[in-house]
Amino acid sequence: MPIETSRLYIHPFPTTDGEGDAIVSFWSKLYLNPRVSAGWDSAPSPASKFAPEKLVAWRDKLRRRCEQHGYGAHPVELKLAEARRLVVPPPAAAAAANDNDGGSSSHSHADDDDDDDDDVPTGPNGGPIIGVIELRTLTLAEFPTSLADKTVTEGDVELAYFFHPLAWGRGIATEAVAALVDWAMKNNNDDSSSGPRLKMVSGSCVDSNSASKKVMQAAGLKPVEGSLGFNPETEVYFRRIAPA
Secondary structure (H helix, E strand, C coil): CCEECCCEEECCCCCCHHHHHHHHHHHHHHHHCHHHHCCCCCCCCCHHHHCHHHHHHHHHHHHHHHHHHCCCEEEEEECHHHHHHCCCCCCHHHHHCCCCCCCCCCCCCCCHHHCCCCCCCECCCCCEEEEEEEEEECCCCCCHHHHHCCCCCCCCEEEEEEECHHHCCCCHHHHHHHHHHHHHHHHCCCCCCCCCCCCEEEEEEECCCHHHHHHHHHCCCEEECCCCCCCCCCEEEEEEECCC
16 A cells, blocks of 8 residues: 555555545535535535534544554545646536546535635645545444445445546546455455455445446446445445455
């Protein structure tokens, strides 16, 4: 760790408070955007959920999860050479098509009116942080809604991802999600793994979110019957099972 692809670095959640604060602040702004909620067909998160004291608790929780499991919330840093290419906004055709490549298995992307990069954190290698991917282990205490549906069981892992508008329509989410899921599957299922085995990765999105479906399928998740329990009537469910 970090994972490196042709255009990206994918990092573990920061161990220092300042860097962690920058990530959760960035992430919370994506959460609060109305277009984010379109990815899983529910109302936007209330601003009160991201009060300063709650962001601190969230930061600490994300850090503990990453330390416990070896995976968790992973900031995605764009390499500087690619960042220079993104100074120009994505093509109008991609925006008009509402390309959801920057969305998520449960979460979509942010609003076109918030394309400024003023609040984008800087990554360890000097490039901008343009998204966060989360692999979160489902426990009954934290995720009773998901676990109420017998499609998933305690200990399974849910995939979610959020990307800044500058990353939309460029295949960046596809590249990042596939790299992280491949890494997590490999490094948490061999004899050298120190954390719990990663048996399955699950994700979901609303049925109309065709781009998010493509992101998950590119990461090896296949469509199956079931639900993660958010909106069973409108969502579609994907999963990837680790080799025996």
